[in-house]
Amino acid sequence: MADFDEVQFPVIVARGASGGPERRTEIVELTSGHEERNTPWADSRRSYDVGSGIRSADDLADVVAFFEARSGRLRGFRFKDWSDFKSCKPSGEISETDQFLGVGDGDTTAFQLVKAYSSGGRSWSRGISKPVAGSVVVAVGGVSQGSGWSVDTSTGSITFDVAPTSGNVTAGFEFDVPCRFDTDQLQTTLRIHRLGEIRAIPIVEVRI
Numbered sequence: 001m002a003d004f005d006e007v008q009f010p011v012i013v014a015r016g017a018s019g020g021p022e023r024r025t026e027i028v029e030l031t032s033g034h035e036e037r038n039t040p041w042a043d044s045r046r047s048y049d050v051g052s053g054i055r056s057a058d059d060l061a062d063v064v065a066f067f068e069a070r071s072g073r074l075r076g077f078r079f080k081d082w083s084d085f086k087s088c089k090p091s092g093e094i095s096e097t098d099q100f101l102g103v104g105d106g107d108t109t110a111f112q113l114v115k116a117y118s119s120g121g122r123s124w125s126r127g128i129s130k131p132v133a134g135s136v137v138v139a140v141g142g143v144s145q146g147s148g149w150s151v152d153t154s155t156g157s158i159t160f161d162v163a164p165t166s167g168n169v170t171a172g173f174e175f176d177v178p179c180r181f182d183t184d185q186l187q188t189t190l191r192i193h194r195l196g197e198i199r200a201i202p203i204v205e206v207r208i
Contacts, residue, residue: 004076010062014080016053021046046205072184076206078176087172096139098172104164113156128175129156129208135174141167179203
């Protein structure tokens with residue numbers, strides 16, 4: 001998207017964020033007391049409040065500068081969700097076999113990065129569009145591929161020089177969330193010398 005800047009929100013401030021995934025569920029209660037549930041959203045959407053991440057006046061200045069450079073809600077940016085930023089668990093080490101991308105068929109050269117969330121026999125696959133440069137590792141049939149492929153860090157697409165002929169294509173990676181500010185106004189407070197505060201900094205995930 002043209003109105004997206006491939007720059008990362010200040011990671012130290014992001015570490016103090018609150019928020020996470022949101023689903024949209026429509027519930028109709030029937031006269032019998034039963035419910036019918038439906039969702040217009042195939043995918044979740046993440047939202048955060050990073051106001052609590054401000055620890056100093058310098059943090060405050062960095063966020064204000066970042067906000068102004070993005071023109072408020074106008075331009076998107078990368079955001080590191082410290083609770084979910086790897087193809088594996090946050091405490092784990094990234095592996096080439098973390099996530100299944102597809103099967104080599106001798107024809108397909110491009111594979112989209114995804115992350116699967118599974119529990120109780122159900123699974124949801126999340127498209128990853130903003131992998132972190134230098135973090136992506138790839139395997140075909142369980143064999144690490146040190147070369148012969150490239151990754152577009154602005155879309156999350158893996159492209160092989162030669163289409164894999166067989167075997168599962170898998171990958172491991174770190175990633176950011178594409179976001180934008182969800183306000184056009186920051187209300188700042190300088191409580192005491194060198195200590196700044198913004199009461200709320202809402203940001204929301206954008207679809208890529």
